[in-house]
Amino acid sequence: MPGEFELIARYFQRDLSGAPGVLLGPGDDCALLAAGDGMQLAISVDTSVAGVHFPPDAPASSIGHRALAVNLSDLAAMGATPRWALLALTLPEVDEDWLHGFAAGFHALAERHGIALVGGDVTRGPLSITITVHGELPLVLEDAVHPDSVSRPILRRDGAREGDLVVITGAPGMAHAGLKAWQSGTRDVLDPCLAAYLRPEPRVEAGLALRQLASAGLDVSDGVMGDLAHICRASQLSAALELGELPLAPELMAALGEQGAREAVLNGGDDYELLLTMPEEHLESAINALRPLNLSLSVIGRMQAVEGSEPRVILEQEGVEQAAAGRSWQHFPPADATEVSS
Amino acid sequence: MPGEFELIARYFQRDLSGAPGVLLGPGDDCALLAAGDGMQLAISVDTSVAGVHFPPDAPASSIGHRALAVNLSDLAAMGATPRWALLALTLPEVDEDWLHGFAAGFHALAERHGIALVGGDVTRGPLSITITVHGELPLVLEDAVHPDSVSRPILRRDGAREGDLVVITGAPGMAHAGLKAWQSGTRDVLDPCLAAYLRPEPRVEAGLALRQLASAGLDVSDGVMGDLAHICRASQLSAALELGELPLAPELMAALGEQGAREAVLNGGDDYELLLTMPEEHLESAINALRPLNLSLSVIGRMQAVEGSEPRVILEQEGVEQAAAGRSWQHFPPADATEVSS
Numbered sequence: 001m002p003g004e005f006e007l008i009a010r011y012f013q014r015d016l017s018g019a020p021g022v023l024l025g026p027g028d029d030c031a032l033l034a035a036g037d038g039m040q041l042a043i044s045v046d047t048s049v050a051g052v053h054f055p056p057d058a059p060a061s062s063i064g065h066r067a068l069a070v071n072l073s074d075l076a077a078m079g080a081t082p083r084w085a086l087l088a089l090t091l092p093e094v095d096e097d098w099l100h101g102f103a104a105g106f107h108a109l110a111e112r113h114g115i116a117l118v119g120g121d122v123t124r125g126p127l128s129i130t131i132t133v134h135g136e137l138p139l140v141l142e143d144a145v146h147p148d149s150v151s152r153p154i155l156r157r158d159g160a161r162e163g164d165l166v167v168i169t170g171a172p173g174m175a176h177a178g179l180k181a182w183q184s185g186t187r188d189v190l191d192p193c194l195a196a197y198l199r200p201e202p203r204v205e206a207g208l209a210l211r212q213l214a215s216a217g218l219d220v221s222d223g224v225m226g227d228l229a230h231i232c233r234a235s236q237l238s239a240a241l242e243l244g245e246l247p248l249a250p251e252l253m254a255a256l257g258e259q260g261a262r263e264a265v266l267n268g269g270d271d272y273e274l275l276l277t278m279p280e281e282h283l284e285s286a287i288n289a290l291r292p293l294n295l296s297l298s299v300i301g302r303m304q305a306v307e308g309s310e311p312r313v314i315l316e317q318e319g320v321e322q323a324a325a326g327r328s329w330q331h332f333p334p335a336d337a338t339e340v341s342s
Numbered sequence: 343m344p345g346e347f348e349l350i351a352r353y354f355q356r357d358l359s360g361a362p363g364v365l366l367g368p369g370d371d372c373a374l375l376a377a378g379d380g381m382q383l384a385i386s387v388d389t390s391v392a393g394v395h396f397p398p399d400a401p402a403s404s405i406g407h408r409a410l411a412v413n414l415s416d417l418a419a420m421g422a423t424p425r426w427a428l429l430a431l432t433l434p435e436v437d438e439d440w441l442h443g444f445a446a447g448f449h450a451l452a453e454r455h456g457i458a459l460v461g462g463d464v465t466r467g468p469l470s471i472t473i474t475v476h477g478e479l480p481l482v483l484e485d486a487v488h489p490d491s492v493s494r495p496i497l498r499r500d501g502a503r504e505g506d507l508v509v510i511t512g513a514p515g516m517a518h519a520g521l522k523a524w525q526s527g528t529r530d531v532l533d534p535c536l537a538a539y540l541r542p543e544p545r546v547e548a549g550l551a552l553r554q555l556a557s558a559g560l561d562v563s564d565g566v567m568g569d570l571a572h573i574c575r576a577s578q579l580s581a582a583l584e585l586g587e588l589p590l591a592p593e594l595m596a597a598l599g600e601q602g603a604r605e606a607v608l609n610g611g612d613d614y615e616l617l618l619t620m621p622e623e624h625l626e627s628a629i630n631a632l633r634p635l636n637l638s639l640s641v642i643g644r645m646q647a648v649e650g651s652e653p654r655v656i657l658e659q660e661g662v663e664q665a666a667a668g669r670s671w672q673h674f675p676p677a678d679a680t681e682v683s684s
Contacts, residue, residue: 023382027576028499029419029560030384034481035377040365042372043460045428045474049467077371086387088430088472118385121472125391130430130463130472132387139376157370218371234369 007094007122011103012087019116021083021136031118033084035136042080042135046070050127055182060101061108062198067129068109070221072202073272077219079155079211080135082115082204088130090123113204137211155207157234160216160277166228166239166301167283169206169274169290171249172220176268177256192251196271203274209289210276217276223267224300225313227275232303232311235277241301243317277303349436349464353445354429361458363425363478373460375426377478384422384477388412392469397524402443403450404540409471410451412563414544415614419561421497421553422477424457424546430472432465455546479553497549499576502558502619508570508581508643509625511548511616511632513591514562518610519598534593542614549616551631559618565609566642567655569617574645574653577619583643585659619645 008026016025024032035041048067050056058066068085075082087106091099110117115133178197186194203219210217216235220227224246228239243262252261278286287297306312350368358367366374377383390409392398400408410427417424429448433441452459457475520539528536545561552559558577562569566588570581585604594603620628629639643658 024498029416029497030386030422030477032382032384032420034382040374040376041383042374043426043428043476044372045430045461045463045472047430047432047463047465047467047472049432049465052465052467074371078374080372084385086385086474088387088389090389090391090470119387121387121389123389123391123394125389125394125470126468128432128467128470130387130389132428132474134385135372155371156366 007099008120011099012117012120014107014117016116016118019084019118022116022118026117026119031084031086033118033134038139039136040139041083042075042078042137043132044071044074044078045130045132046074047128047130055179056127058182058198059105060098061105063129064102064105064107065109065199066105067131068106068115068133069200069202069272071131071133072109072113072115072204073200073219073221075133075135076202076204076207076272077155077217077274078135078137079207079217080137081208082113082133082135084118084134085110085115086132087117087120088123088132089120090125090128092125092127113202155211155214155217155276157216157218157231160231160235160237160303161279162237162303162305163279164215164277164303165280165283165299166241166303167214167276167278167286167297167299168220168224168247169203169276169295169297171247171252171296172224172271172273173252173256173261173264173268174249175200175270175272176223176264177252177260179270181255193255200270200272202272203295205293206274206290206295209293210274210278210286213282213286213289214276214278217274220271220273220275222269223265224275225266228301228313229311231275231277232313235303236306236311237303238306238312238314239301239303240314240316243315245298245300247296247298247300349441350462353441354459354462356449356459358458358460361426361460364458364460368459368461373426373428375460375476380481381478382481383425384417384420384479385474386413386416386420387472387474388416389470389472397521398469400524400540401447402440403447405471406444406447406449407451407541408447409473410448410457410475411542411544411614413473413475414451414455414457414546415542415561415563417475417477418544418546418549418614419497419559419616420477420479421549421559422479423550424455424475424477426460426476427452427457428474429459429462430465430474431462432467432470434467434469455544497553497556497559497618499558499560499573501556502573502577502579502645503621504579504645504647505621506557506619506645507622507625507641508583508645509556509618509620509628509639509641510562510566510589511545511618511637511639513589513594513638514566514613514615515594515598515603515606515610516591517542517612517614518565518606519594519602521612523597535597539612542612544614545616545637547635548632548637551635552616552618552620552628555624555628555631556618556620559616562613562615562617564611565607566617567608570643570655571653573617573619574655577645578648578653579645580648580654580656581643581645582656582658585657587640587642589638589640589642
């Protein structure tokens with residue numbers, strides 16, 4: 001059986017000679033890296049555990065893709081350019097077919113986003129993948145939203161202002177439906193929801209395009225409700241969410257029906273669209289900036305001052321049946337961050 | 343039961359206002375960090391899995407200490423100053439007593455070495471800890487060993503030269519004996535070997551003190567034999583190791599006898615001393631540099647040209663009984679890197 005070093009060499013080492021800032025790649029005690037002049041680093045780590053974050057029987061290439069996509073999504077949500085990744089892979093056994101597929105899925109996505117695998121660790125244990133990603137962004141961005149605070153990046157969670165629009169990229173919810181489909185036995189990889197689950201697209205280019213137009217942002221990994229609540233808390237504002245304006249993909253409606261589709265957008269996970277706030281006057285520029293990416297942007301609500309004791313996400317349901325609201329949204333995150341009004 | 347965010351806030355968030363280069367700490371999609379002017383980053387990741395890398399019933403504070411120590415040791419082995427850490431913690435359940443102990447062990451070591459916990463992830467699954475560490479070192483070090491290549495750091499594995507001494511800090515092997523003691527039921531934390539296992543000391547200050555005196559180096563996590571073989575392969579040299587010169591701590595001799603002690607130094611793991619090569623004329627400066635740290639430095643061999651086909655570690659056993667050599671070293675790493683001669 002090949003040892004750790006051989007496995008790493010066989011499946012994970014790539015030519016890094018063209019990778020920006022890589023002074024020394026894998027193989028020593030540390031990788032040596034240098035950020036560009038005037039750049040700061042955005043750094044994030046995420047663990048994917050078999051049976052918790054993905055089905056253990058999912059295709060290996062999808063597991064490799066997803067594990068990296070989750071992390072790239074954090075860079076996207078900061079408006080950072082992907083640079084370097086470290087992969088800590090814990091394997092119950094050495095299954096070369098599985099490793100081949102995993103590495104193929106990982107590297108295909110890594111190459112597409114220009115992120116270099118500069119180090120890692122392969123250990124024995126229950127299947128689990130922890131990836132640390134590093135992205136770069138300018139130390140000082142020209143801040144069109146907050147000219148009084150030019151030195152901070154824009155896609156933090158705490159930058160939303162009263163009156164800002166709440167917008168979301170693409171059509172979330174399909175990955176949630178895809179996971180349900182997988183769990184109920186669907187293996188048709190042409191199923192659009194299943195494809196959305198197995199190979200989510202981190203919105204890296206969208207994050208870069210919008211970082212100077214949005215006032216706050218994050219990636220939607222746990223559904224719009226919970227993630228919008230993070231922006232509310234960090235920005236000390238409430239948000240009025242217009243249920244009738246949620247983008248519902250036809251494929252999602254076909255899979256789950258209208259009410260299920262709305263539930264998936266609000267509380268489903270695994271999608272990794274970007275949820276942003278921005279001043280209304282930036283909307284047109286933002287939509288135009290996403291056009292070359294073939295990515296839509298939907299206005300789904302508005303930030304407003306806190307009334308009462310704490311920031312909340314308030315569901316506005318004009319044109320949506322009361323009954324739907326009454327039945328569907330019982331799994332909202334912390335009660336103190338959510339309130340249903342009409 | 344508290345959720346992920348509450349757990350992180352309760353056990354892992356510290357005031358980072360004084361931490362160098364931390365522009366944004368935990369709580370957003372990424373941490374934002376900036377290296378100092380003219381500095382490069384040394385980055386490493388290591389996973390510790392319960393039942394593989396540590397006994398699941400070890401004290402929680404020791405698990406927290408060890409998981410970070412393993413990573414700090416990689417920074418030490420590069421001669422880097424510790425700066426930032428990310429902690430990905432996978433837990434089978436939320437045991438607040440355990441978390442309290444784990445965090446205490448982690449933070450005590452982190453504070454001692456000035457490394458700031460800037461991000462992380464808490465997930466559910468089999469107990470496993472993945473830590474990513476970032477250290478800084480100057481982009482250009484004055485290289486006393488290789489004046490022809492001043493731009494590279496010194497504690498890489500590939501810098502050894504023919505005739506260089508092989509030296510090692512401290513007295514390795516005790517942690518290996520300590521693990522054996524734990525496995526055989528010893529719970530006396532005053533046992534010096536057990537203490538060495540439960541709370542290994544990463545040689546961060548030694549790495550900083552020696553990075554301009556050594557030609558190559560790494561940390562000894564798998565025993566002198568295997569780790570010296572790494573230097574041999576990276577530097578394309580062989581090494582003659584003098585068995586009679588291995589530092590054998592009295593506590594280790596008492597625990598394992600002379601032959602067992604030597605075996606522990608050669609093939610035992612979990613110690614994290616630094617194994618270095620250096621020109622003979624630097625030895626006195628190196629010993630003096632470690633004196634304030636109360637850390638010894640032992641000369642245990644010498645680098646030599648490759649004879650035959652491949653770099654090897656050659657065991658010189660003058661004054662050591664043949665029988666000992668014949669019996670003890672059957673677990674040597676890849677045969678092509680090892681050879682016993684007399």
